[in-house]
Amino acid sequence: MDVREAEKIAGLARLSLDAAERSRFAGQLTAILGYFEKLREVPTEGVAPASHPADMRSPLRADDPAPFATPLELVARSHRPEGELYRVPRVLE
Amino acid sequence: MELEPTIGLEVHCQLATRSKLFCRCPADFGGLPNSRTCPVCTAQPGTLPVLNQRALELALAAGHALRCTIRETIKFDRKNYFYPDLPKGYQISQFDQPLCEWGELEFEAEKGRSKVAKIRRIHLEEDAGKALHPDGLACSLVDLNRAGVPLIEIVGMPDLASPSEASAYLQALRRTLRFAGVSECDMEKGSLRCDANVSVRPKGQPELGTKVEVKNINSFRNVERALMFEIARQSEVVARGEKVVQETRSFRDSEGTTVSMRRKEDAHDYRYFPDPDLPLFDVGRARIDAARAALPEGFAARRRRYQGDWGLSEYDARVLTEEPAIAGFFDATVAAGLAPKAAANWIQGEVLAFLGETRGEFEQLRIAPAALHALVRMEEQGELSHQAAKKVLRRMLETGDSAAAAAQALDLVQIRDSGALAGTIDAVLAAEAKIVGDYKGGKETALNALLGRAMKATKGKGDPNLIKQLLLEKLGKPGG
Numbered sequence: 001m002d003v004r005e006a007e008k009i010a011g012l013a014r015l016s017l018d019a020a021e022r023s024r025f026a027g028q029l030t031a032i033l034g035y036f037e038k039l040r041e042v043p044t045e046g047v048a049p050a051s052h053p054a055d056m057r058s059p060l061r062a063d064d065p066a067p068f069a070t071p072l073e074l075v076a077r078s079h080r081p082e083g084e085l086y087r088v089p090r091v092l093e
Numbered sequence: 094m095e096l097e098p099t100i101g102l103e104v105h106c107q108l109a110t111r112s113k114l115f116c117r118c119p120a121d122f123g124g125l126p127n128s129r130t131c132p133v134c135t136a137q138p139g140t141l142p143v144l145n146q147r148a149l150e151l152a153l154a155a156g157h158a159l160r161c162t163i164r165e166t167i168k169f170d171r172k173n174y175f176y177p178d179l180p181k182g183y184q185i186s187q188f189d190q191p192l193c194e195w196g197e198l199e200f201e202a203e204k205g206r207s208k209v210a211k212i213r214r215i216h217l218e219e220d221a222g223k224a225l226h227p228d229g230l231a232c233s234l235v236d237l238n239r240a241g242v243p244l245i246e247i248v249g250m251p252d253l254a255s256p257s258e259a260s261a262y263l264q265a266l267r268r269t270l271r272f273a274g275v276s277e278c279d280m281e282k283g284s285l286r287c288d289a290n291v292s293v294r295p296k297g298q299p300e301l302g303t304k305v306e307v308k309n310i311n312s313f314r315n316v317e318r319a320l321m322f323e324i325a326r327q328s329e330v331v332a333r334g335e336k337v338v339q340e341t342r343s344f345r346d347s348e349g350t351t352v353s354m355r356r357k358e359d360a361h362d363y364r365y366f367p368d369p370d371l372p373l374f375d376v377g378r379a380r381i382d383a384a385r386a387a388l389p390e391g392f393a394a395r396r397r398r399y400q401g402d403w404g405l406s407e408y409d410a411r412v413l414t415e416e417p418a419i420a421g422f423f424d425a426t427v428a429a430g431l432a433p434k435a436a437a438n439w440i441q442g443e444v445l446a447f448l449g450e451t452r453g454e455f456e457q458l459r460i461a462p463a464a465l466h467a468l469v470r471m472e473e474q475g476e477l478s479h480q481a482a483k484k485v486l487r488r489m490l491e492t493g494d495s496a497a498a499a500a501q502a503l504d505l506v507q508i509r510d511s512g513a514l515a516g517t518i519d520a521v522l523a524a525e526a527k528i529v530g531d532y533k534g535g536k537e538t539a540l541n542a543l544l545g546r547a548m549k550a551t552k553g554k555g556d557p558n559l560i561k562q563l564l565l566e567k568l569g570k571p572g573g
């Protein structure tokens with residue numbers, strides 16, 4: 001992975017990296033991806049792809065509403081709330 | 094060069110659950126901002142999502158209603174993007190193993206011509222919250238009440254050839270989902286949302302043109318408007334010898350135009366990966382089959398039944414399958430014992446007219462199917478004239494009274510007692526000696542005039558058949 005790719009990924013993750021960090025992470029990510037390349041050598045014909053490390057199944061729950069007792073406390077704990085609303089830097093589509 | 098458009102719709106609809114997809118917050122509309130949130134749907138650290146079983150069942154119902162192939166084991170993935178209405182920084186959605194694939198929807202492309210459009214996939218996902226941008230404020234504000242509300246996204250193949258086809262497809266899709274009980278599909282409330290992929294290509298060219306995604310089509314009326322504008326815009330671009338740019342555009346209702354959303358190109362790089370918080374789900378054959386068995390009869394099947402089995406006209410069958418509530422009421426009225434044709438006439442006539450005038454919803458109707466049947470029986474048994482029955486039904490719709498109570502209150506019960514009518518008839522015959530003379534002189538139609546006088550004397554409440562019979566008994570044959 002080159003520095004330009006590292007920069008793009010950092011941008012998608014909203015991380016601001018300086019030049020030294022970009023080249024350091026590019027090197028580290030290259031090593032990690034290299035390890036996956038090596039894993040790819042393992043013959044996996046006939047093996048179903050695994051999406052989770054544990055072979056377990058998720059439970060379901062009944063459609064039974066139970067309002068959370070103090071939702072506005074969550075708002076109050078946020079950074080500079082505006083009444084019952086969360087405040088964020090201005091965004092417009 | 095003649096160009097032809099190709100359209101595919103991506104439709105989001107809110108599943109009719111009581112709670113959210115992965116937490117137990119209520120999923121209904123309204124409420125104070127953020128009053129329907131909890132640590133899960135506001136993405137507090139350490140919380141875990143648990144899937145709502147009903148949401149899965151409703152998504153299965155949608156899959157069956159649209160004749161999809163359904164996957165027995167499903168996976169949820171994280172769709173990563175940053176926007177303040179998405180507290181986790183990702184949306185839980187389904188990427189490569191959606192619940193349903195390869196379905197189809199039959200719809201009436203134009204009067205008398207039906208068409209089948211293919212459904213590419215249906216997947217489950219959670220809704221985002223709402224970001225507000227008040228004027229004069231340097232910040233934006235966020236309400237997370239809708240964050241985590243269960244949705245299905247129904248991705249159609251680009252099988253639609255015109256804006257009117259797209260509109261007809263969306264109407265049929267909405268009706269299918271409403272009859273399946275999957276969703277209210279109310280575009281005004283946002284429980285049905287529609288994005289369109291549109292391209293144009295020279296007629297006969299096999300490969301599709303460059304696709305533009307049109308978002309924010311906020312009403313049924315605007316589906317055709319937005320598409321007509323976008324097709325004209327792309328056609329002009331091509332006519333100028335330029336290339337259509339692949340992009341996302343937003344529909345502007347006030348101007349009827351679409352404008353580029355100018356998002357960064359990499360905004361679509363969602364970096365999907367399996368959600369580690371949600372191991373695989375076994376949907377299971379049994380659950381899939383149970384959802385199929387529980388699927389209510391669709392509107393197309395009902396139309397066939399109404400026309401084929403019950404002999405209703407195509408028009409009647411259409412009106413009665415406009416809404417699931419109307420069809421349900423009609424079926425229940427027939428089940429209560431009323432003949433289908435009579436039930437159809439009363440529902441389409443007085444009942445729908447009443448709802449039209451009062452802008453009422455069928456769901457809020459104050460009469461029960463059995464009450465409508467009771468009213469019609471009163472007419473059949475001669476207790477009410479047809480005109481009186483209409484007035485009585487009107488009162489029943491307004492007040493929720495039973496047929497007997499409404500007829501009583503309006504004093505419209507027909508006089509069917511020959512003793513009570515005899516006096517009135519004698520008085521009429523005495524007063525209308527000239528007409529009686531005409532009748533006796535052989536003028537047969539004079540009987541109708543006497544009948545009219547007698548009806549008037551009873552204020553319309555006399556049973557016309559009985560009065561006629563009594564008149565004949567008293568006068569004998571004309572000319573006789």
Ligand SMILES: [Zn+2]
Nearest residue numbers: 116118131134
């Ligand atoms: Zn919640």
